[in-house]
Amino acid sequence: MIKRNLLVMGLAVMLSACGFQLRGTGTNELSIKELNLSARNQYGPTVMQLRRALESSGVKLYASAPYKLVLTNEQETQRSATYTGGNRSAEYELTTVLNYALEGQNDTLLLEDKLQVQKYYVYDGNNVNGSGQEATQVREEMRRDLVQGMMARLQQLTPAHLDDLQRKANERAEAEARALREAQRVQDETPQQSPMEIPAR
Structure with missing residues (x-):
């Protein structure tokens, strides 16, 4: 037992020296150092875990x-994947989709995307309590995966990338403002027809 533990520890040291890191154990260094985090369910478990991370x-x-991360929508769905009538067991597919948006200066939309996680669990009709606990554990794992996925995506946002996103958002906003002004100018310069008068009989 001691030899096996020493072997595992030795392998871990060697791998870390080579730059290898297990998923979820590495550093989550982000270029974004200041962030406003909001969600429809401000005190929900996903946003609270992401806040801590x-x-x-x-x-x-x-x-x-200067930047605002908005968790716009989180949806959980469950469907039956397989069913065995004999022992009343069924395999369920759980799916969670998290939609999010990143806003910059003047609440301009920089990007919007979604994360999706899928996992399976087996429901045993002869062990309802155990199946319920397994489903709860699977949902917690999915939530951790969502948070890790969000952190991974935020890690990819370098200052240069953020500046480029902000520039494109400003250009879109300016183009939309010009289009609105032009539409208003055309409307103002178009003669308005007076309502047709119907002579009284």
Whole structure:
């Protein structure tokens, strides 16, 4: 037993020396150091876990931060994948989809995307309590996967990438404003027809 533990520890040291890191154990260094985090369910488990992950990565969270991450929608679905009538067991597929958006200066939309996680669990009709606990555990694992996925995507946002996204958002906003002004000018310059008068009999 001691030899096996020493072997595992030795392999871990060797792998870390080579730069290898297990998923979820590496550093979550983010270029974004200040962030406003909001969600429809502000105190839901997903946003609370993400808040803790961001804070532990050195991100300062406050309302007037230059960037705003909005968890716009989180949907969970469950469907039966397989069914065995004899022992009343069934395999269920759980899917969680998390839609999010990142906003920049003047609430301009920089990007919007979604994360999706799928897992399976077996429901045993002869062990309802155990199946319920397994489903709860699977949902917690899915939530952790969502948070890790969000952190991985935020890690990809370098200052240069953020500047480029902000520039494109500003260009879109300016183009939309020009189009609105042009439409208003055309409307103002178009003669308005007076309503047709019907002579009284």
